[in-house]
Amino acid sequence: MTVLTTAPRKLALAPPRSRRRGAAWLKRLPLLPAMVFTIVVTQIPFVLTLWYSFQRYNLNYPNRPRQFPTVANYRAVFSDPVFRTAALNTLEFTAVPVIASVLLGLGIAILLNRRVFGRGLLRTLIISPFLVMSAAAALIWKYSILDTTFGVLNYVLRPFGVHDANWIGVHSQLTIITFLTWQWTPFMVLIILAGLQSQNEEILEAARVDGAGPWRIFRALTLPHLRMYLELGILLGSIYIVQAFDSIYLITQGGPATDTTNLPYYIYQVAFQAYDIGRASAMSVVVVVGTILIATLALRTISSIFSDDTLSRG
């Protein structure tokens, strides 16, 4: 360690062979607690999930033999129409809110990037939906905004000829999508606004002097510059929205029937309402494998976030 400390960083990457081993371990030492902690708390449960998924394991029948190994759970999962519905719903409840919130966020960020009266206050107000506890927001939406009789929305829409619409019961998917979009648009606004404000003002001004219109400047300069920020928003938004549980649990309970049941909610039902640990574990394994496949594909396409620009020093 003492040898390395005085050496420039570039050299430190390739110390003399004889000292490399001990020094390398010393350098890794500060990393170990975090690594060990993360592996123990987040990775071991996944291994256990895998193990449970090959057992007949139901908490309602603690004395039944577990029959390890068995693929019965996987067979049940793949022939379960509700699982398929939940998978499709998950895709819908992720893709639509992410796309909608990115587009809305882009529009609002552009508006907020202009000189507008009270911009600081507007920024403060717009991020609020993202900050409020989603469990609290979900209940307020359910009872105070969307309720057929007492909801504000039906009151506002009455002059437009909408009478006592049952939003949660009849338009349940729209309800969930709208709620998630409302929650995540502020996040997109923040990220895209940061992107807009990091633009080089001189280049934009030069383009204007050369006679480029606002639309051409947006297409040719702003959008390419925003690419990294948009990708980041999409990536992080997807990571969180795909796991949406609070809103579904509190607003629709997955219903009516299975219209708003997504995978997290369905696994929750099978595990904690039906106590079928084996089948729920098999579903989790399928979900994790699916997520890894999609995430790998997605990360390949949107690679600019993890390029050397953002990862390396400076």
Added chain:
Amino acid sequence: MSSRTTLTLAERRSKLPVRLGLGLLTWFIVLVFFFPVFWMALTGFKTEPAANTPTPKFIFSPTLYEYQSVWWGTPGTAGLRGYLEHSIVITVLSTIVVIALALPAAYALAIRPIRKWRDVLFFFISTKMLPIVGAIIPLFIIARDLNILDTQRLLILLYSAMNLPIAVWMLRSFLLEVPISVIEAAQVDGARLPRQLRSVVIPLIMPGLAAAALLCFIFSWNEFFLAVNLTTTNGATVPIYLVGFVAPEGQFLAHLSAAATVACLPVLIAGWAAQDKLVRGLSMGAVK
């Protein structure tokens, strides 16, 4: 970040009605987004009869009754206070654990990066991509067998693990900005790692530490899935108190609104106060 207010040429060129119209549009959209939050806080100041009307009341005589009854509890129901205490203990302790683990790790990835630091960083971010449902069943069974189901300890542990990757990423990006010469100077002076961290590095990245802590606080405070599946009373956090409203009886809108407002207030205030840090934190340090 928000201080750049000089008119660009294009804005100077555009006509006043256009500017005014876009300004009004901006205000309208933002207020629509903010309305549910405003409505929540407002309804908390109503009496139950005033809150439960088909024609929403914007003008009414405000009362603190519901906020008080949420705080102290009503006969037969517990107040929010106990849940708030749990939430505070759990968020504060888990945030401390996260920072204590993340700072040395970020140091090893940024200041004198180990070999394969890129892989390590990807490992941390990849744990955020795996759906939490995949772990909930074993977590429940392990916690049950260890007899720590429904304890604050359990949530402290899990929230620390949940937030650690973000904190490592963020702190790393802040550490990258510490001039290497400063650290080398400390190293020449013979300071060992803990002292280097304490006397040189930490003061320099204080804003980054604050941002990381803020984010851990927000995510832990609002966390729902783990809390609802692993706690009932002794470890129950504020969201669990709200779950009691899923199947309510009688008139409850004002009470619910007051409870929801109190539940959101700590994070709202913290987030409003530290907006600029939020972006950087949420983007795991990628957006400067």
